[in-house]
Amino acid sequence: MSKLQVWARDLAMGTRFAFAGGREGWTRTLLTGIGVGLGVALLLVSTALPSALAARDARGDARSTLSAPTADAAGRDTLLIARASQTYHATDVDGIFVRAEGPDAPVPPGLKEIPGPGELAVSPALHTLLKSADGKLLRERLDGKITxxxxxxxxxxxxxxxxxxxxxxxxxxxxxxxxxxQRITGFANTFEAEPLRPDLMLLVVLTFVALLMPVAVFIAAAVRFGGERRDRRLAALRLIGADSRMVRRIAAGEALAGSVIGLVLGAGFFAVSRQLVGQVSLQQRSVFPADLDPAPWLAALVAVAVPAAAVAVTLLALRGVVIEPLGVVRTAKQRRRRIWWRLLMPLAGLGLLAPLMGRGNDQGAFNQWQVSGGVVLLLVGITALLPWLLERLVGGISGGPVSWQLAVRRLQISSGTAARLVNGIAVAVAGAIALQMLFAGTEDTYTQDTGQDPSRASLSVMTHSGSGPVDIDSLGKKLGQTRGITRAVPLTEVNGAAKVPEMDRRIEITIGTCDSLREVAVLDSCNEGDAFILTGADPGVSGPYGATAAPGQQIFAGNVMGLEHFKKAVPWTVPANARTVPSRKDPAGQLRTGLLVTPSVAPKGIDPFEAFAQVFVQLDDSVPDALDRARTAAFKAAPMATAMTLTSQQPAPRFSSIRTGLFFGAAGVLVLIGASLLVSQLEQLRERKKLLSALVAFGTKRSTLSLSVLWQTALPITLGMVLATAVGLALGSVLMRMTAVPVRIDWSSVLAMTGTGAGVVVLVTLLSVPPLLRLMRPDGLRTE
Structure with missing residues (x-):
């Protein structure tokens, strides 16, 4: 018989043992399949993410107008559009105003026709929100007829x-x-996004590595479910004549069968989750089920890698077990685990990452393979060090309550099994701590100080020149009368210049009451009819503004650029009593230049299209939905106005997107961690069914056994969290050095990560108590 035939025969025998070994056999195979399947499902989701993101980008580009073809004049195929994006309950509601100028105007993607005046076309999610009780205030704002x-x-x-x-x-x-x-004749966006900076690309790579590593650890643990029973069965095969190589091939066949079942279940889990994903929205990000389509070569890689890894892990595990005809020599004289080779992996990881320290963004992109390899070796080092540490910890423990002694003795006999149960969560926590440190370190770089002062105004409502005439006084009055608004400060701005046309040396003329002007200048006194010349603006400010005028000087106001189809600029004389006053930053952080005038001496006869306003709104936080009421009032009074919430700091969009991606991935990994741990715990309890029943039959209290199971979980998880914290802090420090940011530790985040990991394990342990109580019945001693 050829070697290939021998392998095929033994693998087939292992497969038969997996499926035809009675209830014990197929139960173990099913548990293995579920554990592997959960990991496979998450791997398939990960491989499908690139296609889902690409599909999102493609549809966004198809409806975009960033590089859409435009026209200079109205025609049969032209469409007028303007952004109409809103915010409601801290949620973005994006939209566009449209007006067809001809019968052949382009129809936006997803629509059958262009909405007419007073009509709305809405997304299904927005339609649902508008019909709900929660969308009452939004219905007042978007009150058009949904067609x-x-x-x-x-x-x-x-x-x-x-x-x-x-x-x-x-x-x-x-x-x-x-x-x-904009006047467009079609929809398109051909602009290519700028490449990510090296430190942001590093964050992306690390996010994938840190989130997928726990998945690999869980799959490796799942294929070893029922290891003790399997080894006893293999010992029986040795008794009837099988050699050591044959039993290893049979064990590989069992593992292969379980992994194949896991692939099938994983594909099923993925199919179910794919259908449900359309109903899930995390931080306003969602994907269509059809877009979650793994690349064929990535799916094939998963299909090959998972069974291969299952066989490799099984054969590696059997190296530490001597399977003899009369039994399994596992614990008779257990060799102490060696430490030297366990330290090689984290040291090798540090060796790969050390040359990259201090590079920052100045020396091009980081070598992704080098970074990934270093991080993987450090995280895998946890799985190698934890069994050694746990063995050393429990080896010297003795005495204590009965439940404690039962737990310690179990760990002394089989500390490796307990370590495998905790390895995945420890790797996840270590990776999360390192990522959190890197995010915190680079956050200052990608979080800009806006200069805004939310204590002076909560909202800034701005109209824009060229957007249409706005009754600025009416806008300020309507906002001031809205429930929840304690103060509304309106300011009008028009352009001025010493000559016409003027493009570069324009004078900013701000019109408002004395109360309003005090928001932008330091005024010792002010009465109606006064005018002021601003000084103290930043001399480094670039742009067309910055010019000024002297008291009594004649200038022009309004359409100073000489644009056609607007009224000509009107001559205006600066009041002779104009006083010089220093500028003051307004609530939006702007330091103005030019002139300040009260309404009675302001330029008259200016084209309304050339004036624009800014209203600073202060809210009463005690009034429910005050912010949304203010936004609704602004939208009703001036639909083209921009209502901007003032905030002192704002993160860069790409940084926020990567953090959102981490949130998505962390949620999926957390679900996997909980489900896999529960399956692992149930498998461990099933392995000890007869032992638990025997202890109960001899009079051991069920509460004692329940506490012993809790201690068996608490000891490894405590040690695992300590090790994960140490490795996470070390990895995070190295990554921060790589990106050239100061190393600092956010202990609150570290404690949150470790607490979350420990909390998941405690929750899983509590969920396993009911099946534990059922397994502790004396009738569990029955045998067939």
């Missing part, structure tokens, strides 16, 4: 809140390049 539902082709995700609002008031001057209104 269409946006199809999937026009949305980046099923949970997206998006709308198109038809209007008859959109206007665009043919040469007004500064207007927020």
């Amino acid at each position: 269409q539902t946006i199809g999937d082709a026009g949305l980046v995700g099923p949970g997206e809140l998006y709308f198109y609002a038809g209007t008859d008031w959109l206007h665009k001057a043919d040469v007004d390049e500064y207007s927020r209104v």
Whole structure:
């Protein structure tokens, strides 16, 4: 018989043992399959993420107007659009105002026709929100008639809140390049995103590595379910004539069978989760089920790698077990685990990462394979060190209550099994701590100080020149009368210049009451009819503004750039009593230049399209939904206005996206951790069914046995969390040195990560108590 035939025969025998070994055999195979299947499902989701993100980007580009074809004048195929994005209950509600200028105007993706005046086309998620009780205030804001539902082709995700609002008031001057209104003849976006900076790419790579490593550890642990029973069965095979190589091949066949079942179950879990994913939205990110499509070569890689890893892990585990005809020599004289080779992996990982320290963003991208290899070796080092540490810890423990002694003795006999149960969660916690440290270290780099002062105003409502006439006084009055608004400070701005046309040396003219002007200047006194010349602005400010005028000087106000289709600029004389006053940063952080004037001496006859306003709104936090009421009032008074919540700091969008991705991945890994740990715990209890029943039959209290199971979990998890914290801090420090940021530890985040990991294990232990109580019945001693 050839070697290939021998392997095939033995692997087939192992497969038969897995499926035809009675209830014990198929129960162990099923548990192995479930454990492997959970890991495979998450691996398939990970391989499908690139295609899902690419599909989101493609649909976003298809409806985008960033590089859409435009027209200079109205025609049969032109469409006027303007951004109408909103915020409701701290949730983004994106939208666009549309007005068709001809019968052949382009229809946005996902729509059958362009909404007419007063009509709305909304996404399914927005439609649901508007019909719900929670959407009452939003219904007041978006009060058009819903005539269409946006199809999937026009949305980046099923949970997206998006709308198109038809209007008859959109206007665009043919040469007004500064207007927020665009005249397009189609939808497209051909701009390529800038490549990620090296430290952001490092964050992406580390996120994938840190999230997938626990999955691999759990799969490796799952294929060793029922190891003790399997070894006793293999010893029986030795008794009837099988040699050591044959029993190892049979064991490989069993592992192969379990992993194949895991692949099938994993594909099933993935199919179910794929159908459910459309109903899940995390931080306003969602994907269509059809987009979650793994690349064929990645799916094939998973299909090959998982069974191969299962066989390799099984053969490696059997090296530490001498299977003899009369039994399994496992614990008679257990050799103490050696430490030297266990230290090689973390040291090798540090060796790979050390040359990259101090590079930051100045020396190009990090070598992704070198970084990934170093991080993997450090994290895998946890799985190698934990069994050795646990053996040393429990080896010297003696005495204590009965439950404690039972737990310690069990750990002394089989500390490796307990370590495998904790390895996955320890790796996940270590990776999370390292990532959290790196995020905290680079957060300052990607979080800009806006200069805004939320204590002076909660909201800034801005209209824009060229967007259409706005009754600025009415806007300020409506906002001031809205419930939940304690103060509204309106300011009007127009352009001024010493000559016309003028593009570069423009004078900023701010019009407002004395109360309003005090928000932008330091005024010792102010009365109606006063005017002021601002000083003290930052001399380094670039842009067209910065010019000023003297008291009594004649200048022009309004359309100083000489744009066609607008009224000409009007001459205006700066009041002779204008006083010089220093500028003061407004609540939005801007330091103004130019002139301040009260309404009675302000320029008259300016084209309304050339004036724009800013209203600073202070809210009463005690009034429910005050912010949304203010936004609704602003939208009703000036639909084209921008209502911006003032905040002192704002993270960069790409940094926020990567953090959102980490949140997605961490949620999936956490679910896997909990489910896999529960399956592992149930398998361990099943292995000890007869032992537990025997102890109960001899009079051991059930509470004592329950406590012993708790101690068996508490000891390894405590040691695992200590080791994970140490490795996580070390890895995080190295990564921060690599990105050239100061090493600092956010202990609150470290404690949160370790507490979450420990909490998952405690929850799983509590969930395993009911089946434990059922297993402790004396009738569990029955045998067949």
